[in-house]
Amino acid sequence: MNAAPHPLPLDCPAYLRVIQREAEAFAQTLGAGSLDRRVPMSPEWTLADxxxxxxxxxxxxxxxxTSGEQADRPDPPEGADLPAWFEQGARALLDALSAAEPEAGCWGFGPEQRMAFWFRRQxxxxxxxxxDAQEAAGPPEPIEAVLAADGVDELLAVMLPRAAARFGEPPQLRAALRLHATDTGHSWLLGSSSGGHTPEVSLFDGAALDASARLSGTAEGLLLSLWRRIEPAAALTVDGDPGVIEDLWGGRLTT
Incomplete structure (x- = not known):
């Protein structure tokens, strides 16, 4: 019998470890070559950008x-040593989150108004x-599978509704669509939608779901496809009505 998929979201100590590990890897990439290298996910950006x-x-x-309240975005640095500036900011974030109580109230741009929102988001x-940064220098290290599945879940639950609220272009699915992470066992059902409404999303444990189309691949393949980092055809398998898949990619998924 297959093991049940890892519960999502992850716990906050796990997110802290992720932030520390991923920020350190980002910083190492900055020290490995020119900051003028172009970033494939956004070719107009350099690694410095x-x-x-x-x-x-x-x-x-x-x-x-730190405040628990909505805050203005800081101004860009001028003349800073960018690698050192980046590491200082990552350390300050880790210190702030380490001192925070995950269940305490805090402004967030999603439905969850708790400190825990920011552990996951960051x-x-x-x-x-x-x-993205590693891809500017060569083949990137993969995103760990359960973390990637958590990213798919967060994108569908938080970033998709946020994009719809800001830009008004959510996918209009003619029928239900199942997303399935083949390596972690997680599945998401996106309901049909029309009239500018965002599809309703449900997370399942890998059980059979009634959907007109299915998009399957590794959790990382799903995550990077939904974030428009890779071409879906290179990482995902389509079953069922291809029109439903076209509907998904025809809408705005993220901000």
Whole structure:
């Protein structure tokens, strides 16, 4: 009998370990070559641009976790030693989260208004951008499977509704769609949607789901495809109605 999929979300100590590990790997990439290297996920960006982006996100999250309230985004650095500046921001974020009570109230841009929101969000933010940074230098290290499955879950539960609220372009699915992570056993059911509404999403434990189409692949393949980092055809398998899959990719999934 197959083991049950790992529960999602992960616990906050696990997210802290992820942030530390992924931030250290990001910093190591900065020291391995020129910051002028182009980032494949956004060719108009250099590695320096990506560093500023992630460093500012870390500092913004630190402000929110420290105060518990919504905060303005910090200004970009001027004339800074970017690797050192990045490491300082990552350390400040880890210190702030380590001192925070996950169940305490805190502003977040998702439905969860607790400190725990920021543990998960920053773990996922740092992991995906570490992958981006390493890809600028060569083949990236994979995103760990359960972390990637957690990222798929967060994207569908938080980032998809946020993108719909900000841009009004959610996928309009003509029928239900199942996403299945073949390596972790997690499955998500996206309900049919129309009229500009965001599809309803449910997480399952790998049981058979009634859907008109299925998109299957490793958790990392699903995550990177949903974040538009890779071409889905290179990593995922389609079963059922291909029109439903086209509906998914035709909408805006993230901010």
């Amino acid at each position: 990506l560093t500023v982006h992630l460093g500012l996100v870390h500092r913004w999250a630190t402000r929110i976790v 773990a996922q933010e740092t992991a995906v951008h570490r992958h």
